[in-house]
Amino acid sequence: MRVLSGIQPTGNLHLGNYLGAIKQWVQMQDANPAGTCLFFLADLHALSQPVVAAELHANTIEMAATLLACGIDPARSVLFNQARVPAHSELAWLLGGTARMGWLNRMTQWKDKAGKSGETQSVDLFTYPVLQAADVLLYKATHVPVGHDQKQHLELARDIATKFNTDFGVELFPLPEPLISKEAPRIMSLRDGTAKMSKSDPSDASRINLVDSDDTIASKVKKAKSDADVLPEAFTDLEQRAEAKNLVTIYAVLAGKTPQEVTADFAGKGFGAFKPALADLAIAVLGPIRDRLTALLDDKAAVSAALAEGAAKANAIAAPTLRAAQAAVGLHV
Ligand code: ATP
Ligand code: MG
Numbered sequence: 001m002r003v004l005s006g007i008q009p010t011g012n013l014h015l016g017n018y019l020g021a022i023k024q025w026v027q028m029q030d031a032n033p034a035g036t037c038l039f040f041l042a043d044l045h046a047l048s049q050p051v052v053a054a055e056l057h058a059n060t061i062e063m064a065a066t067l068l069a070c071g072i073d074p075a076r077s078v079l080f081n082q083a084r085v086p087a088h089s090e091l092a093w094l095l096g097g098t099a100r101m102g103w104l105n106r107m108t109q110w111k112d113k114a115g116k117s118g119e120t121q122s123v124d125l126f127t128y129p130v131l132q133a134a135d136v137l138l139y140k141a142t143h144v145p146v147g148h149d150q151k152q153h154l155e156l157a158r159d160i161a162t163k164f165n166t167d168f169g170v171e172l173f174p175l176p177e178p179l180i181s182k183e184a185p186r187i188m189s190l191r192d193g194t195a196k197m198s199k200s201d202p203s204d205a206s207r208i209n210l211v212d213s214d215d216t217i218a219s220k221v222k223k224a225k226s227d228a229d230v231l232p233e234a235f236t237d238l239e240q241r242a243e244a245k246n247l248v249t250i251y252a253v254l255a256g257k258t259p260q261e262v263t264a265d266f267a268g269k270g271f272g273a274f275k276p277a278l279a280d281l282a283i284a285v286l287g288p289i290r291d292r293l294t295a296l297l298d299d300k301a302a303v304s305a306a307l308a309e310g311a312a313k314a315n316a317i318a319a320p321t322l323r324a325a326q327a328a329v330g331l332h333v
Helices: 015-031 053-070 087-096 101-105 108-114 123-138 148-167 214-223 242-255 259-266 271-297 300-329
Strands: 003-007 037-041 078-081 143-145 177-179
Touching: 003 015, 003 123, 015 037, 015 053, 015 143, 015 242, 015 271, 037 053, 037 300, 053 078, 053 271, 053 300, 078 300, 087 123, 087 300, 101 123, 101 148, 108 123, 108 148, 123 148, 123 300, 148 177, 214 271, 242 259, 242 271, 259 271, 271 300
Parallel strands: 003 037, 003 143, 037 078, 143 177
Antiparallel strands: none
């Protein structure tokens, strides 16, 4: 089994990113033997959208620091940035010869992002799924944790792998399976229980950032939108109360309980009682992460060194696969 997952380097990660994405990685790492998981920062993918060089550079380190602070352990997982492993780009070019325009044209992410303005989009945005296929196939990943939105891209990676193996008569690439976590919670905005917590929300009060101080966390929880009712015994009775449902969900994930256990614990209590408990819990869980993150951001050289070490390990795994692919298509290398 080999697990591979990537995330674009962005700054200012929040509770939703942690609970919905990063924590799943940490659990995957902790549940498997050392060396099973590879995690990378998709800095090459970031180029599919307009970038500010200094921001991309800073965000890559910040994201790596965040992953380390959240519990990704370079002794057990291979953590690296894509750009330091040239084989990603090289294999993507080879796979571009196998992928068909029609396949890429059908990708809903392309259709959504390009909209009516496909002509003005970057070529990288169109060929994004080919690079993604290279990311996965380079390491012969067997399991790829993905969100629902990325499932189609993984199916494309399987199609590319199948066609490559068939066209060149090799059994080089195993077909990767998507791992769609049923547990990954969707965390909603603290200001609007129907909108996703997001770093692009202009209101900072809508999210808890991983760099927020204890006081800021407490005050954001206190000011979070809720309602005047008490909590019911049954979590399912919160269906019409989006904000209440979200706060209970956050509590549950942070406490490692089911939402039903949380409503049972707080049944009959209002938010005057619930919010301070949630604030304490959020500070207990996020405080140590923030402290580690702050320390790492003060020592960016160490973070960069960790990424370089990860890249060396990734290169060692990737090189034979790239060689085999080059040989399969008949390149002199
Ligand atoms: P943007 O608003 O720019 O899209 P974002 O806050 O949605 O930013 P992304 O960088 O798009 O963050 O997502 C990074 C990862 O975090 C993805 O795996 C995504 O599914 C997950 N994620 C983002 N927001 C949430 C959320 N509110 N709840 C759960 N998971 C989330
Ligand atoms: Mg997003």
